[in-house]
Amino acid sequence: QVQLEESGGGLVQAGGSLTLSCAASGRTFSSYAMGWFRQAPGSEREFVASITGTGGTTLYADSVKGRFTISRDNAKNTVYLRMNSLKPEDTAVYYCAARNVPYYSSRSTLYNSWGQGTQVTVSS
DSSP states (O other): OOOEEEEOOEEEETTOOEEEEEEEOSSOGGGSEEEEEEEOTTSOOEEEEEEOTTSOOEEEOTTTTTTEEEEEETTTTEEEEEEOSOOGGGOEEEEEEEESSSOOOSOGGGOOEEOOOEEEEEEO
């Protein structure tokens, strides 16, 4: 089971940018597909973005497509989420997740390991 730790959350004004990072333990990071999910108060956890083990293919929720970019550095065991043009509706706790296979997915039930989450608040 890989251990995950997110960082980089905070308070930002609408239209601003943030970059989230997720550091993973273990020596076979490239064998895991990685995903970002978010959960706003009173809402279910929702898919944001996912990336294959090699980093060659990505998948985004329609709500963030064109504004967010997921990437990974397998040498550093880290996945990133660059968030541009942030909106108040992007306010949520953001979670990093890992699948035990290198294939991306938008389904949270297919992820095996989760971080503790990092708060992102976008003010209007």
